[in-house]
Amino acid sequence: MDKIRIAIDGPSGSGKSTLAKKLAKALSLVYVDTGALYRSVGLYAMRAGADPKSAAQVTALLDDINLELVYTDAGQRVILCGEDVSDLIRTNEISMYASSVSAIPAVRRFLLEIQKKMAANGNVVMDGRDIGTVIMPDADVKLFLESNTKARAHRRYLELLEKGHNYSEEEIYKDIVKRDENDSNREIAPAIPADDAIFLDNSELDPDQTLEAAMDIIKEKLKRKK
Numbered sequence: 001m002d003k004i005r006i007a008i009d010g011p012s013g014s015g016k017s018t019l020a021k022k023l024a025k026a027l028s029l030v031y032v033d034t035g036a037l038y039r040s041v042g043l044y045a046m047r048a049g050a051d052p053k054s055a056a057q058v059t060a061l062l063d064d065i066n067l068e069l070v071y072t073d074a075g076q077r078v079i080l081c082g083e084d085v086s087d088l089i090r091t092n093e094i095s096m097y098a099s100s101v102s103a104i105p106a107v108r109r110f111l112l113e114i115q116k117k118m119a120a121n122g123n124v125v126m127d128g129r130d131i132g133t134v135i136m137p138d139a140d141v142k143l144f145l146e147s148n149t150k151a152r153a154h155r156r157y158l159e160l161l162e163k164g165h166n167y168s169e170e171e172i173y174k175d176i177v178k179r180d181e182n183d184s185n186r187e188i189a190p191a192i193p194a195d196d197a198i199f200l201d202n203s204e205l206d207p208d209q210t211l212e213a214a215m216d217i218i219k220e221k222l223k224r225k226k
């Protein structure tokens with residue numbers, strides 16, 4: 001069979017990574033989490049004391065940033081200048097830093113090549129905000145995952161709690177609204193669905209039901225491609 005390429009876009013907390021991981025397992029694909037790249041640049045900016053909204057300050061750091069994606073049995077690991085930061089980048093603070101630096105054109109250009117390279121390998125499921133529009137405009141299937149803000153905030157709350165972070169649900173809700181606004185209104189590669197994306201609203205679905213709905217869409221799409 002030809003190599004499959006699946007793009008999953010959608011707002012924060014819509015369950016993209018949960019779905020992508022399950023799809024990767026079900027279809028033997030490599031899961032590429034592109035948000036981890038933006039989060040790593042965000043972490044670097046935070047450590048350097050840079051204002052994440054300042055294009056000049058963040059752009060000046062890019063030459064010193066070395067990023068690698070490594071695939072192990074435990075999934076994707078992201079290596080920032082030799083350090084595995086995969087777990088460190090999963091905080092609410094870094095989410096906000098990532099969202100800010102992701103609006104800077106030089107950052108997006110910087111991360112383009114590594115993502116295009118992963119896309120070119122094929123047999124991938126990639127998630128992010130501009131996968132269907134910029135990174136894999138010719139993906140076999142483009143899903144745009146949605147859920148209402150309350151459901152997304154609740155999921156993030158549980159996810160962070162499980163990782164030992166104690167944020168209030170209200171705080172997370174506010175941050176999600178702010179991130180949605182940043183991510184979808186930025187000038188460059190805004191988080192909007194591709195024209196040929198298929199919408200999947202999972203506000204009322206659990207992860208397995210979401211997987212089932214996505215698999216139905218994918219099978220149908222691939223059948224029509226043949």
Ligand code: DC
Pocket residue numbers: 012013034035036038039095098099102103127128129130131179183
């Ligand atoms: O998917 P995530 O929450 O890990 O992403 C963190 C931030 O990175 C998100 O707020 C927007 C940005 N991002 C992006 O602009 N483009 C992508 N392809 C992935 C993430």
